[in-house]
Amino acid sequence: MPSFRNLAFADWRSLVRRDHPALALAEPALRRVVPVLLISFLLILGIASGALLFEQRSFIQADALQDMKVGVSLVRAEWNSAERTERLDPKSEAEALLTSTVPPELLTGGRFGLITDAEGTVVAVTPGREALVGAKADVILAGIQPLLMFGERAGVLETQFGGEPALVSTSRLDGEFGSMVMVQAKSALFARWRHLVSFCATLYAITSLILLVILYAYFCQALRARAADAQLSDTHRRVETALSRGRCGLWDWDLARGRMFWSRSMHEILGMESENGTLSFGQVAELMHPEDGSLIDVARVVASGKVRHLDRTFRMRRSDGAYIWVRARAEVTRNAENEIHLIGVAVDVTEQHALAKSSDEANARLKNAIENISESFVLWDASHRLVSCNEKYQEVFGLANGDVVSGALYETVIGRSRRPIEIRPIPNLNPAAGERVVEAMLADGRWLQISERMTSDGGFVSIGTDVTQLKAHQERLSTSERRLIATINALSVARLDAEAKAKELELLNANYIREKERAEGASRAKTTFLANMSHELRTPLNAIIGFSEIMRDGSFGPIGNDKYVEYAADINASGHYLLKLINDILDMSKIEAGRLLLSKERVDLTEIIGEARKIIEVQAAQKSIRFEMHLADEIALSADRRATKQILLNLLANAVKFTNPGGRVEMRARAVGDRAVVTIADTGIGISRNALKQLGKPFEQVENELTRTHKGTGLGLAIAQSLTELHGGAVRIASEPGRGTVVSLRMPLRTLAAVEDGRAARAA
Secondary structure: OHHHHOHHHHHHHHHHOOOOHHHHHHHHHHHHHHHHHHHHHHHHHHHHHHHHHHHHHHHHHHHHHHHHHHHHHHHHHHHHHOOOOOOOOHHHHHHHHHHHHOOHHHHOOOEEEEEEEOOOEEEEEOOOOHHHOOOEHHHHOOOOHHHHHHHHHHOEEEEEEOOEEEEEEEEEOOOOEEEEEEEEEHHHHOHHHHHHHHHHHHHHHHHHHHHHHHHHHHHHHHHHHHHHHHHHHHHHHHHHHHHHHOOEEEEEEEOOOOEEEEOHHHHHHOOOOOOOOEEEHHHHHHHEOHHHOOHHHHHHHHHOOOOOEEEEEEEEEOOOOOEEEEEEEEEEEEOOOOOEEEEEEEEEOHHHHHHHHHHHHHHHHHHHHHHHOOOEEEEEOOOOEEEEEOHHHHHHHOOOHHHHOOOOEHHHHHHHOOOOOEEEEOOOOOOOOOOEEEEEEOOOOOEEEEEEEEOOOOOEEEEEEEOHHHHHHHHHHHHHHHHHHHHHHHHHHHHHHHHHHHHHHHHHHHHHHHHHHHHHHHHHHHHHHHHHHHHHHHHHHHHHHHHHHHHHHOOOOOOOOHHHHHHHHHHHHHHHHHHHHHHHHHHHHHHHHOOOOOOEEEEEHHHHHHHHHHHHHHHHHHOOOEEEEEEOOOOEEEEEHHHHHHHHHHHHHHHHHOOOOOOEEEEEEEEEOOEEEEEEEEOOOOOOHHHHOOOOOOOOOOOOOOOOOOOOOOOHHHHHHHHHHHOOOEEEEEEEOOOEEEEEEEEEOOOHHHHHHHHHHHHO
């Protein structure tokens, strides 16, 4: 195979198999790492220099702070411990104290000290600062009041002196002096440090410039080397791409040294990492499947010179443990040193091998499926020769194995088979091209439905299905069909009867609608009658109430008999009760007739509750009932004032009426979300669960005619509930006999803007 010995392959192989492959692979990485290392070195050097300079600055400042604290402490200790027998003027004493106590080494680097009197005026300074005598310390040193007040406890403060930053430390002095102050100008303190920073920065810049020039020269050289590498890599990439796309790899087996060179594509086939491309004899032998031969045998055959070419298919293990099929083709060659090499190509044929295996398995499955179907099956080719049949076909037509040999003629097979007794063609409504269906009755009484269809190659396939049971079912189906016709006739008679009954139901439904309309008309007439009668009864009742009040109060003189006065009072009370009853009936009639119109406005619920309370408190006081109220400051509603007051009066009146003397009625009102909630709780007689279901209906009462102990018509709660619902609210009642009742009234809140918008809409 001379195609594997061309120049391109030899050059590529010699390049990869150079004397120092590790160094060759490391060169591109080294070219990339050197600039990074150089830049990193400069950054680390700069960061380290900056850190050292910053640390030096911290040391300088710490030493200065320590010296200042020592200076002020020495002056304070000297002044407070000295025994002064001879008194001098304050200025002289202060100057003497400074010159004798503060060491000269503490006054270097622009540092100086001063002493103030009790008012904070400078009385003495160290030499060279005489211009500060007489000035206020808090003026020349801004913001040092804490130092003057607390002395050494305040520590060291940073301030401004002469427009420049300065550090100040103080100590308190006893007697006529105020404080000892040490001042350190920061510009003088860090003068030498700044010179050091300038020197280091200049040195760093020169060093960086030299290294960058060296880096530039290295970079130019690396670019030239990279261009050469790119050209060579291009050639490698073309060869490797072609090999990878073809799922094949190149290999060179050096039999003398027991080494084998693999291309990158060869490694990719086996999912291995390509290091230097060279594998030992043992490494390759471990990848071979033990059932597919040995490399030692191959080496012996090649070394003996008996073969010049090699073409074998075997299995090799991938890196994930799976085996793939590889076909290797190679040629035996000798190099200049007369060493034997086996050079060739290896192709991954796993898919082809799997495809062939799949085809064999598919044929076996197809054969098995044909044998296991319940129908008889036979396939003929275009020349009417037998291709295949199953045992069911042999059993139905009585054929032996020798009769159904593949390739037997159609006439021969049919002549040896059992003939059907009767054959009936079956009409097919949608016949396919070349399709024919017949029914055949066999000698044993079985019926067989035979379907024949043409194949694409001109042959035909015949499938026979046993339809003996189907024939029996058809007979039973005919009998069932006759029975079904009789049943349908009976159902027709039943349907006519059902239609007659449906007409009767329509008549009954029409009568029901007429009776319903008559009942609704009677209800409306009742409501109208009650409304009219309530108006007619009010006129005589007003006269009865008025004349009874005159007689009771003796407006035109005494009657003369106390009994008549008592009768007049009873007449007046009964008249008022009857008038309230008539008003309730009239209100209920208006509500039921839909003629009650609400005049909504902005009302304060707490104000209406207060008005209702004044009326109910009189009744509660007569029964010694404790009346408690818990109200919010203001609850704004959009409601009918009279209707709202009537709702509250009816509910409160019921609570007082059904609460025994000495009991308690509690009322709460608050806003919850978009609802106003009013709760009325009493300790009255309570209501049973069955009676709660009837409450709220007109003329319904908890007590019946035989057990009634309180007067009333049962309209109060019904009116309250109806008026609440007209407002969009609801009334809920919870009660327990013997423990009391809780009535909850919920009405929707409305803002004033919403009420005004509603009025404007109605006016429009």
